[in-house]
Amino acid sequence: MGPILLALGLAVLAWVVVVGDLVRRYRPVWHWYLIGYPAAAYRVVFTWRKVAMLNDLAVSKRPPRGLLGDLVVKGDPLRPVAPRISFPRANRMGLTVLVRLHAGQTPVTFLKAADAFVHAWKVHAVRVTSPERGLLLLTATAMDPLLRPGLASAPAELLSALIGVLESGGAWVMNLRVVPHWLIVGATRSGKSTLLARLITQLAAQPVALVGIDCKGGMELGLFADRLSALATCRREAVAVLSALVVDMQDRMSACRSAGARSIWELPDKLRPVPVVVIVDEIAELYLSDGTREGKTEAEQCSTLLLRIGQLGAALGLHLVVAGQRVGSDLGPGVTALRAQLGGRICHRVNDPGTAEMTLGDLNKDAVAVAQSITAEERGVAVCTGPDGGWSRARSHLTPTEEAVSTARKYAATTPELPAIDRALEVPEGDDK
Numbered sequence: 001m002g003p004i005l006l007a008l009g010l011a012v013l014a015w016v017v018v019v020g021d022l023v024r025r026y027r028p029v030w031h032w033y034l035i036g037y038p039a040a041a042y043r044v045v046f047t048w049r050k051v052a053m054l055n056d057l058a059v060s061k062r063p064p065r066g067l068l069g070d071l072v073v074k075g076d077p078l079r080p081v082a083p084r085i086s087f088p089r090a091n092r093m094g095l096t097v098l099v100r101l102h103a104g105q106t107p108v109t110f111l112k113a114a115d116a117f118v119h120a121w122k123v124h125a126v127r128v129t130s131p132e133r134g135l136l137l138l139t140a141t142a143m144d145p146l147l148r149p150g151l152a153s154a155p156a157e158l159l160s161a162l163i164g165v166l167e168s169g170g171a172w173v174m175n176l177r178v179v180p181h182w183l184i185v186g187a188t189r190s191g192k193s194t195l196l197a198r199l200i201t202q203l204a205a206q207p208v209a210l211v212g213i214d215c216k217g218g219m220e221l222g223l224f225a226d227r228l229s230a231l232a233t234c235r236r237e238a239v240a241v242l243s244a245l246v247v248d249m250q251d252r253m254s255a256c257r258s259a260g261a262r263s264i265w266e267l268p269d270k271l272r273p274v275p276v277v278v279i280v281d282e283i284a285e286l287y288l289s290d291g292t293r294e295g296k297t298e299a300e301q302c303s304t305l306l307l308r309i310g311q312l313g314a315a316l317g318l319h320l321v322v323a324g325q326r327v328g329s330d331l332g333p334g335v336t337a338l339r340a341q342l343g344g345r346i347c348h349r350v351n352d353p354g355t356a357e358m359t360l361g362d363l364n365k366d367a368v369a370v371a372q373s374i375t376a377e378e379r380g381v382a383v384c385t386g387p388d389g390g391w392s393r394a395r396s397h398l399t400p401t402e403e404a405v406s407t408a409r410k411y412a413a414t415t416p417e418l419p420a421i422d423r424a425l426e427v428p429e430g431d432d433k
């Protein structure tokens, strides 16, 4: 009887392990609710006091002094008291815990302890936010939701592009009406071009002019030439295109002034010029000087023109999306000034800490640390800023080049014409050597 029972027990155990593994792989949410959450909740409740003490989250309280007749009884040791927490509440991605702060405590010490929570609770990440004064919300994600991101959805709006999914499972949207200019950085093979392809695919169907500046000979943006209203493939052409855009910007300004409008969006439909999105691939190619006087002048011109569009373009329907492998002050002072105008930031894996710092450091130090921890395997993963000043890890939808190219071709006939730029790009006769 004994060996039969043992064999039966082992068979049941093996079955549970195999089924558990299958559920984890194919139904991760079920696995989380059935197995992951109870174990994590147990860890949160039973490790809370210890983690709080080790990370200076507990406050030392003096026990009440006792009175024994006329004598005050003293001498009890100080008692560390951890802040009170709610019972962990499960959600699809992980769990949340509310913490009631002791008087005098601030969220900063809890932010520093986020890593300690991750290890003690064996979860992927813990975010600390404060929904109201005196309360903290610890949001733990069980596993990296960006490993197998689903498809998010977002309402179709003019100048808005659904790029991918946020770590929270929500839609990652670049809405140029809300955040007019963007800086996208990432080392080689980190996912920049895929993201630009996604952006172009999303904007292609909209009544928007797309202008490409790709000084790597047009290798990247040239693929979408059918849907581009203009494409500059070298710095000389970039100066011509940007100068024409600045002239166009001045025309838009006068149109708004004479109609008493503060932006092109206040103009009547008939008078409203088409919005223009200028996509720059590899910003360094515009700013780095080759040592020649001509190169230096062109770099300075690009810097000044981009800055002008960044400063004045938003209300006039001129938007910048600037991408590059790295941005740093060595590209010249103009790049720091331009960065200040590019309110939207996307930082993929980068090779040097300086680039992550330059991209996100002026907005949020924690975001810099998260961007620096993106690995080479996490292609398409980035830290992006949100419209509310917050930030998140996110992953772009993988848009294959063929799909992006065929979408560009499909909407080629709707490409708005920008004659001023076409004229600027025409090679003057006798200058075609």
Ligand SMILES: Nc1ncnc2c1ncn2[C@@H]1O[C@H](COP(=O)(O)OP(=O)(O)OP(=O)(O)O)[C@@H](O)[C@H]1O
Pocket: 186, 187, 188, 189, 190, 191, 192, 193, 194, 195, 379, 380, 381, 395, 396, 397, 398, 399
């Ligand atoms: N969101 C994504 N999901 C999955 N894979 C991705 C994603 N984005 C990019 N990749 C993969 O990473 C590879 C490199 O991406 P991409 O060409 O966009 O990088 P890049 O940063 O533009 O590189 P380079 O600077 O060399 O052009 C692509 O071939 C693609 O397969």
